Each structure stands twice: as structure tokens, then as C-alpha cells.
Amino acid sequence: MRKGWTTALTLSACALIAGVGASAAAATAPVQLGAGYILDDAGVMDSSGAAEAQERLEQLYADTGVDLYAVFVDEFTDPADSESWANTVAEQNGLGPSQYLLAVAVDSRQYYLSADSAGPLAEDQVVRIEADIRPDLSAEDYSGAVIAAADSMSAALGDDAGAPGAAPGGGSGFGTVLILAVVLGGIALVAWLFIRRRRAKAAPAPGGPGQAPVEQVPTEELRRRAASALVETDDAIKTSEQELGFARAQFGDEATAAFVEALAAARTDLDEAFSLQQKLDDGEPDTEEQVRAWNSRIVELCERANTRLDERAAEFDELRKLEQNAPEALARVQEARQRAAATVEPARERLAGLTEQYAPEALVTVADNPDQAADRLEFAAAELAEAQQALGGGDGGEAAVSIRAAEDAVAQAEQLSAAVDTLAVDLALAEKNATALIAELEQDVAAANALPDADGRLAAAVTAARQQIDTARGQLTGAKRPLAALQGLEAVDDQIDALIRAVRDEQSQAQRARQLLAQVMTQAHAQVRAAEDFITARRGAVGAEARTRLAEAGASLVRARQLEASDPQQALAQAQRAEQLAAQAIQSAQNDVGAFGGMGGGGMSGGGSGGMLGAVFGGIVLNSVLGGGRSSGGMGGLGGLGGLAGGMGGFGSTGGGRSRGRISPGSFGGGGTRGRRGGGRF
Incomplete structure (x- = not known):
């Protein structure tokens, strides 16, 4: 399919480029692949070397059904790093899962093998292929590097024949027509490359890999x-x-x-x-x-x-370096998992006790925490078993990946269990504060009734306060909702205080703010903490809005603490703002979780998934599942969730991204650390 005319045209073009392209090195933007497997934009192969490499790649396809394309340029640009450049070329040229791209920048001595995570080669095999070609690249034997890559790929795919078959024939049967067509085709290709290179130089720098500037x-x-x-x-x-x-x-x-x-x-x-x-x-x-x-x-x-x-x-x-001390790390995480497992049932019992005291909406942030914790521990157990098996097979790197995932899952399980006790304390404190605020509001009502009220504004505030007091008392009996009661009381307290402050002197106002500030600060801290616990353990489903509200709530709480001594009134306003923003963060996060493909709540547990859905829900394997396109990593928003329910069958790939290998947890670093770190210099 790829022989005959294709081979002759490619070789002729390479020869012509070598003859006329002896110009200074130029940075090259992502290129369009030609008809053959080799694109020598740097002019580093002679005609015989290019022919041998082309034949070997054709034989690779015939033997394995896998394509390998090779591109040689002077330097990478737009983007400048090898991984992003190679993946951009693969994406722009529509390469599929069984099609690989070797990109080499000969002047900057960088290389990278772009591979689709859904392809037939595992990540460790891709890394091995890169290692096999480095000696040839270092020796500047570029056709040899291509052949070495094909041989290594054949071996990895179970085709140990390695050597190319007979050279394609048919060159002598075409005569003058073939020669003329080859020459004309080569001239056309050179002209096209010249125009493309000039356009690439004139193109503006993008705002990121494959993106326009902002x-x-x-x-x-x-x-x-x-x-x-x-x-x-x-x-x-x-x-x-x-x-x-x-x-x-x-x-x-x-x-x-x-x-x-x-x-x-x-x-x-x-x-x-x-x-x-x-x-x-x-x-x-x-x-x-x-x-x-x-x-x-x-x-x-x-x-x-x-x-x-x-x-x-x-x-x-x-x-x-978990792979170097994997046995010790495995034992440590196994012990941590046992400790975490011991907290699940007490948390479940504590939640059951809270359910008897409080309304469901008061417990919404922890309602499924024991189930979620059990889910994380199930996932951790599966990962630890894989790590044990990998260690038995002498694969410390694979064991390290599983240990890291289990470690993260165990930590989330501990957090989920602890959040139940934390909320219990916060609810009890909110109930106490609400009762105290009712007493203070009654005093405010009495004080307001004793003040002059020419325009009737105080009377209206008193009526609203009495209504809210009655409502709050109802919320503090039966199936209690102390947080809601406290929020309602604080709202009317603000209103009546605003009116009373008009007739009080400055010293009295500051004193009143100090009295109220401690209660509001406590409540704001509890609300922010509840939002943080809820979002962190479910970050795989939570978008930017909830995170923004939570971040701003935390900032307001910090400002409140800073102003507490010097300006209690401003501190009070900041604390109240923090509380309101945290409540909005919880509501927004709940909406995101509810929109998470129907997989929120108890539906995330069980199902024979080994806890994997819970791990996704908690963001443990978020970077691999939600990645889209061919970027090296990162979330790209929540857009990748659309196919999650239908595409998670084996949890083995992202379904088309050019990141490598199995689903794995995040590590320390920014979004760019979430892809495979391959390639390098030669």
C-alpha cells in the first residue's frame, strides 16, 4: 500500500532537499506529514539511508499493522518542548491509536516518541524504544535510529523478525514516465516545504501548546x-x-x-x-x-x-523514589490502610447517631462519607495487591505507581471518616451559638423597643426578628438544622443591629461587634471547613465556581482574623462574607456532584469496580481520566466527563489522549507533570 510511487517520490524529494536546502538552521513549527513515513525537513539523511528507513517502516506496517512516522527538523518551536511539539503534529495529522510519531530536532538534540494511550504499546515499552534509539541519535545515524525504533517496536509487539523484507520493486517498469513524475513531484514537494516554512516563521507565537495567544x-x-x-x-x-x-x-x-x-x-x-x-x-x-x-x-x-x-x-x-524502597513503602501503606479501615464503622455509627438528631440537609456534606471511605479503601486494597504482585515480578516502577495511588486513597478515606466527627462538633457548636444568639436577639428587640422610632423602621425590624426567632426555635427542635437556624438569626441580627447602631455611640458599636464576632468567626470557620472537606474528597466532580467560592471564603476568613483586634466591625463583615461564600461553595459543589453523570452519592460505591469510580470521584486518578486530546496532562475543565460512564469499562486508558499507559494518580507538581516524562536529549 505504501510502496512503489510513494517510496520513489519520498526519496527523490529527500535528495532534492539535501541538494538545495543547505541553509542555516531554522526553528520549525508543527508540520504536516507527507505521503511517506519519513519527513526529513532538516536534510540529515542521504537518499540510500532514507530508502532503507522507509523500507523498514513499510515492513513494520506489513508485519504488525502499526505505523511509525519519523520527522527530522532543525529545532522545535510553537511549542518549543519536544513532547508538546510531537503530540501537536500527531493531533494535527490525525494519527490514530496504532500510529506512532518519532520527532527529532537535530540542532537542539531533542527527541520524543508520541504514542496514544489506547495504542498497542504499553508505556514501559515506549520508554524502552526511546532508549534503544538514543545511541544512533547520539552518533547522528538518523536512518539507523529509525530502523532501530522499528526493530524495537517489532520486538515489543511480538514480531521478532525485525529485518525488513525484500526491497519494493517496479522501478524499472515505469521508464521515462516514472522518472519525470518523480522529478516533478520532488520539485513540487520542495516548493511546498519552502512556502510552509516561511509561513511558519511568519505565524504569531501561540498562547500555549497548540493555542492562540490570549x-x-x-x-x-x-x-x-x-x-x-x-x-x-x-x-x-x-x-x-x-x-x-x-x-x-x-x-x-x-x-x-x-x-x-x-x-x-x-x-x-x-x-x-x-x-x-x-x-x-x-x-x-x-x-x-x-x-x-x-x-x-x-x-x-x-x-x-x-x-x-x-x-x-x-x-x-x-x-x-518509591520504586527504590517499594517493599518498605508497601508495608507502611498497608498499615495505614488498616488504621483507616478501623475508622469507617465508628464514622458510620456516629453518622447514624447524628441522623437521629439532625435533619438530612444538615448532614448533606457527610451523608455518604462512610461509603466513600470504604470505596477508597477498596481501591487502595486493589492497588496494594497489584503492588505486591509487581514486586514479586521484580517491577519496582509499577509497584510504586500502585503504592502512590493506594497512599492517596487511604489519606482520603481518613479525611472522609474524620469529617463526620468534625461536623458533629461543628453542629453542636452551631446549636449552642444559635441558642445564645436567640437570647441576644431578644435583648436587641427589647433595646429597639426602648429607642425612638419616628419612621417605623425599628418596628419592622423587631417584627422580622421575632418571626426569625420563632423559626429558629423550630429548627432547633426535632430534626434539627442548627446551621440554617444560625444563618437566619444572623441575617435578622444584622438588620436590627444596623438600626440600633444609628443611636449608639462608637464605643458601644465596637463592643457589640466584638461580642458577635467570636460567634460568627466560629461559625464561618466551621462552614469553610465543611466546604473544604466536601470539595477535596470529591474534587473529581467539582468545577471552578465552587472552588472559587471556597478560596474567597478562606481569604475573607483570614482578613477577618487580621482585623479582629483593630477593626471588629470590618472583621465581622469579612467573617459573615466567608460564611456566606462557603455556603455557596457547598451548594455549587453539590450541584457539580449531582451533574457528575449520575455517579454521585452512594452510587459511587461497590459495583465490582475495585473502588475505581470512587477514586475518580475523589480526584485520585483525575488527571488521566479527564484528560482530553493529546496534551501532556491536565484537566481541561470537566469536559472530559461526557464519555466517562460509557468509557470506563476496563479503566485502562483515557480513550484517545496521547498520554501514556495505565490510569495513575497525580504526584507533586503542576498540570504539566501529569503526563509521561519521555524523550530527552541525545
């Missing part, structure tokens, strides 16, 4: 890009925080200080990004210029946060 992006696309960046970066930071916790427990604070610093800086960038998103989401209208400026800044901050983490990712992996 100033050329429509506003709605810029909004989507910013929201996607927020979700991806928030997930990267949450995963990095958890991984850092494991490392600190294992190696101590001194050994992990640099990672703590990098994570803190990334968190600062993300907090600023969330603050900008909150400004975009509030009720105040924004100009087109503000919308574009703030969304562009969000993208910039998220990219910087990911870069901060990525710069330390390799060093962090070197520190942990």
Missing part, C-alpha cells in the same frame, strides 16, 4: 480557558499538598522545606487567581476590558503556579 482569543473562549486553568491548578496544588504531606511524614520538615516554599508560592498565585474569578462572578457589572484583563491574569497566574511546582517536581520524585 489577545487573539474571543472573550468566551478566554473565560473557558481561565476556568479550566483554575480547576487544573487547584487539583495540582491539592494533589501536591497531599503528596508533600506523605513526604514530610517520611523524611521530615528539613528535607522537604524547599517543596513547602514552592507550594506556598503556588498557593499564593492561585489565591490571587481565585480572587479575580470572584470579582468576575459577583453581581457587579464588569466592562469588556476588565473581563479580558482579569481572565488573562488568571491564566497567567495559573501557569506561573504550575511552573513553580513543575520546577521542583523532578527533585521531589528523586526524594521519594
Whole structure:
């Protein structure tokens, strides 16, 4: 299918390019593949070497049904890193799962083998192929590198014949017509390459791999890009925080200080990004210029946060090196899983007791926590069994992947169980505070009745306060809803206080704010904590809006603490804002979970999935499942969820992304650390 004319035309074109293309090295944007398997844009192969490489790749396809394309350029650009460049070429040329692309930049001495995760080669086989071709690349034997890749690929696919078959014939039967066609075709190809290269040089730099710069992006696309960046970066930071916790427990604070610093800086960038998103989401209208400026800044901050983490990712992996101490790590995680398993039934019993006291809506953030914790532990058990099997087979790398996933799942199980006790304490405290606030409101009502009320505003506030007091008392009896009662009481308390403050002196106002501030601060802290627990353990389903509300709630709570001593009134306003935003975060997160393909709640448990659905729900394997296209990693928003229910059968691939291998958990680092780290320099 790929012989005869194709081979002759490719070889003729290569010879012509070698003859006329002795120009200075040029950076090359992602290219369009030609009719053959070899595109020598750098002019590094002679005609005989190109012929031999082409024949070997044709034989590879005949023997295995797998295609391998090879592209040689001077330097990679738009994007400049080898992985993104190779994956972009594969995507733009429509390569399928059984089609691989070897990209080599001869001047910058970079290379990368782009592979679809759904293809016939496993990730370790792809890595082995890359290792097999490096000696030939280092020796600048580029046709030899292509042949070595084909031989290694044949061996990996079970075809050990390796050697190419007979050279394609038919060259002498075409005579003058064939020669003329080859020459004309070669001239046309050279002209096309010349025009394409000039266009590539003139093209503007993109805003990211395969993306236009933000100033050329429509506003709605810029909004989507910013929201996607927020979700991806928030997930990267949450995963990095958890991984850092494991490392600190294992190696101590001194050994992990640099990672703590990098994570803190990334968190600062993300907090600023969330603050900008909150400004975009509030009720105040924004100009087109503000919308574009703030969304562009969000993208910039998220990219910087990911870069901060990525710069330390390799060093962090070197520190942990789970594959080197896999037996010890396996034993440690097995013990941790046993401890976590012992907390599930007590949490279930505690939840049952809370159910007898409180209304369902008061317990919504922990209603399925024991089931979710059991799900995570089931997933951890399956991963630990795989790790044990891998160690028995001498595969420490595979064991490390399973241990890392189990470690993350166990930590989430512990968090889910602990959240039940935490909410129990918070509900009891809210009930106590609501009772105290009722007493204070009654005093406010009495005080308001004693004040002059020329326009009747105080009388209306008193009526509203009495109605809310009656409602709150009902919410504190039977199936209690103390958080709702407290929120309603605080609302009317704000109203009546605003009126009473008009007739009180400044000292009295500050004193009143201090009295109320402690209660509101406690409640705000409880609400923020409940939102954080709910979102973190279900981050696989939660989008940017809920995360933004939670981040801004935390920032308001910090500001409240800072102002507590110097300006209690402003501190009170910030604490109340934090409480309201946390409540909005919970509501938005619940909506996201409910929209998660019908898989929220108890439906995530069981089903013979080995806990995998729960792991996805908790974001443990989020980067692999939600990745779309051929990027090296990252979430890309929640758009990848559409095919989740129908495409998770074996949990073995993402269904078309060019990231490699099995579903695996996240590690320390930004969104860019979530793909395979392959290729390199030669």
C-alpha cells in the first residue's frame, strides 16, 4: 500500500532537499506529514539511508499493522518542548491509536516518541524504544535510529523478525514516465516545504501548546480557558499538598522545606487567581476590558503556579523514589490502610447517631462519607495487591505507581471518616451559638423597643426578628438544622443591629461587634471547613465556581482574623462574607456532584469496580481520566466527563489522549507533570 510511487517520490524529494536546502538552521513549527513515513525537513539523511528507513517502516506496517512516522527538523518551536511539539503534529495529522510519531530536532538534540494511550504499546515499552534509539541519535545515524525504533517496536509487539523484507520493486517498469513524475513531484514537494516554512516563521507565537495567544482569543473562549486553568491548578496544588504531606511524614520538615516554599508560592498565585474569578462572578457589572484583563491574569497566574511546582517536581520524585524502597513503602501503606479501615464503622455509627438528631440537609456534606471511605479503601486494597504482585515480578516502577495511588486513597478515606466527627462538633457548636444568639436577639428587640422610632423602621425590624426567632426555635427542635437556624438569626441580627447602631455611640458599636464576632468567626470557620472537606474528597466532580467560592471564603476568613483586634466591625463583615461564600461553595459543589453523570452519592460505591469510580470521584486518578486530546496532562475543565460512564469499562486508558499507559494518580507538581516524562536529549 505504501510502496512503489510513494517510496520513489519520498526519496527523490529527500535528495532534492539535501541538494538545495543547505541553509542555516531554522526553528520549525508543527508540520504536516507527507505521503511517506519519513519527513526529513532538516536534510540529515542521504537518499540510500532514507530508502532503507522507509523500507523498514513499510515492513513494520506489513508485519504488525502499526505505523511509525519519523520527522527530522532543525529545532522545535510553537511549542518549543519536544513532547508538546510531537503530540501537536500527531493531533494535527490525525494519527490514530496504532500510529506512532518519532520527532527529532537535530540542532537542539531533542527527541520524543508520541504514542496514544489506547495504542498497542504499553508505556514501559515506549520508554524502552526511546532508549534503544538514543545511541544512533547520539552518533547522528538518523536512518539507523529509525530502523532501530522499528526493530524495537517489532520486538515489543511480538514480531521478532525485525529485518525488513525484500526491497519494493517496479522501478524499472515505469521508464521515462516514472522518472519525470518523480522529478516533478520532488520539485513540487520542495516548493511546498519552502512556502510552509516561511509561513511558519511568519505565524504569531501561540498562547500555549497548540493555542492562540490570549489577545487573539474571543472573550468566551478566554473565560473557558481561565476556568479550566483554575480547576487544573487547584487539583495540582491539592494533589501536591497531599503528596508533600506523605513526604514530610517520611523524611521530615528539613528535607522537604524547599517543596513547602514552592507550594506556598503556588498557593499564593492561585489565591490571587481565585480572587479575580470572584470579582468576575459577583453581581457587579464588569466592562469588556476588565473581563479580558482579569481572565488573562488568571491564566497567567495559573501557569506561573504550575511552573513553580513543575520546577521542583523532578527533585521531589528523586526524594521519594518509591520504586527504590517499594517493599518498605508497601508495608507502611498497608498499615495505614488498616488504621483507616478501623475508622469507617465508628464514622458510620456516629453518622447514624447524628441522623437521629439532625435533619438530612444538615448532614448533606457527610451523608455518604462512610461509603466513600470504604470505596477508597477498596481501591487502595486493589492497588496494594497489584503492588505486591509487581514486586514479586521484580517491577519496582509499577509497584510504586500502585503504592502512590493506594497512599492517596487511604489519606482520603481518613479525611472522609474524620469529617463526620468534625461536623458533629461543628453542629453542636452551631446549636449552642444559635441558642445564645436567640437570647441576644431578644435583648436587641427589647433595646429597639426602648429607642425612638419616628419612621417605623425599628418596628419592622423587631417584627422580622421575632418571626426569625420563632423559626429558629423550630429548627432547633426535632430534626434539627442548627446551621440554617444560625444563618437566619444572623441575617435578622444584622438588620436590627444596623438600626440600633444609628443611636449608639462608637464605643458601644465596637463592643457589640466584638461580642458577635467570636460567634460568627466560629461559625464561618466551621462552614469553610465543611466546604473544604466536601470539595477535596470529591474534587473529581467539582468545577471552578465552587472552588472559587471556597478560596474567597478562606481569604475573607483570614482578613477577618487580621482585623479582629483593630477593626471588629470590618472583621465581622469579612467573617459573615466567608460564611456566606462557603455556603455557596457547598451548594455549587453539590450541584457539580449531582451533574457528575449520575455517579454521585452512594452510587459511587461497590459495583465490582475495585473502588475505581470512587477514586475518580475523589480526584485520585483525575488527571488521566479527564484528560482530553493529546496534551501532556491536565484537566481541561470537566469536559472530559461526557464519555466517562460509557468509557470506563476496563479503566485502562483515557480513550484517545496521547498520554501514556495505565490510569495513575497525580504526584507533586503542576498540570504539566501529569503526563509521561519521555524523550530527552541525545
